[in-house]
Amino acid sequence: MTIFNVDPGAVAILKMRCGVDYDGYGFGDAYFRELLSHMGLEADQIDAARFAQEHFNLLFGFLQAKQKEANAATIEDENRALAKVQKAVQKLARELQSLATVGDASVRLYAELENPTGAVFSHKGTTIANALGDPMIDPFRGLNGLLSDLRVGLERAKIQKPKSLEPPRFSGDLKQYEAEKSEYWLQANAQQSEIDNSEERYRERVRQHGQPTNSPLITFVMVFQEIWEDCSDLPFTEGRYEADLADTKYISRTVDAAEHCLIKFGEAYPRSLIVRKIREVREAKVAWAS
Incomplete structure (x- = not known):
């Protein structure tokens, strides 16, 4: 039995508004423990139910952004x-x-x-x-x-x-x-x-018309940053560039965690695109705060 439980009412709303079955994603304990590991955390260091709900909101926001993008008027x-x-x-x-x-x-x-x-x-x-x-x-x-x-x-x-x-x-x-x-x-x-x-x-x-390119990914990164900064002591960053690395190029726990989630969400964004959006969102938040 999983310790990462989500409110059944929220699951029903997700089904109604986005037409997807939350249980069908298979967000089991192993998935959440790996995500927490990327964030430098252990399951006993966090409120599992609260974390699961925040993760649910991350998925919900991402799916709604995808719907909005698909239905956007030209x-x-x-x-x-x-x-x-x-x-x-x-x-x-x-x-x-x-x-x-x-x-x-x-x-x-x-x-x-x-x-x-x-x-x-x-x-x-x-x-x-x-x-x-x-x-x-x-x-x-x-x-x-x-x-x-x-x-x-x-x-x-x-x-x-x-x-x-x-x-x-x-x-x-x-x-x-x-x-x-x-x-x-x-x-x-x-x-x-x-x-x-x-x-x-x-x-x-x-x-100004419509939404920015890859707006669902931008939405994901913005919500994910809030979760990360609320739970983890590690910096939310795209990491450092390593030219010798064949595919990864950037060493970053943040990018690893984002990829872990997005793949489970059914999306295979290029790592370089995830890196770019994390940098853009991070820098925009810094600029706004200053």
Whole structure:
């Protein structure tokens, strides 16, 4: 019977959220004793149940990071979602304008919005009535202005290279000309080249988008560092480089322990990559602390 027990409730949550069976990994006493040996510890020096739970959290965090990486939306996915809303906003603005041509429907709508009678028309003291226009000339001017702002905001929220703009020329097709004029207006307002550098904004957003490369491994190292520093007196380090060593290259108990865990987790990261991420996480923590 193992001394490294994990709360059954936590095991059930792992199964539900990550679809894996904790017992299937085979984390027996021999595995934990070898891990502790890498950390310079013996089983009788630690609280086995607490250590097992911290190790469980390490696995859980790693698997969740893998799920997040696998399910991460691409730039194209996000742009398509923004464009879909954009089309709906544009359609709403057109339909709102055309309402004036259908009997007295727009007149009654204006009256209802001008004098709201229920909370459905209000949010924190702001009402649609604040955005209405002249009831005789352009009753929904303010609303359409807000929709225009929303459409421009959706365009600016996309991650895409700025387009070269030229005003459209009328070629005889009025419908096409109106569409091109609308697109030109949208792009001109979205780029705001006199205020910000669209090309620079694009590059920065591409850089910031999504997660860093090997983010599950980074997550693993960050959590593992907390466990290591909480339990072991040995330094958390990638160790020293030894050129004469055929494959290992770096002599490090930290790397040995990390490899021991990751292999059991079903991952075979190159040792050089583990070394690099341990160094990056360690140095980042030192820099933050200073």
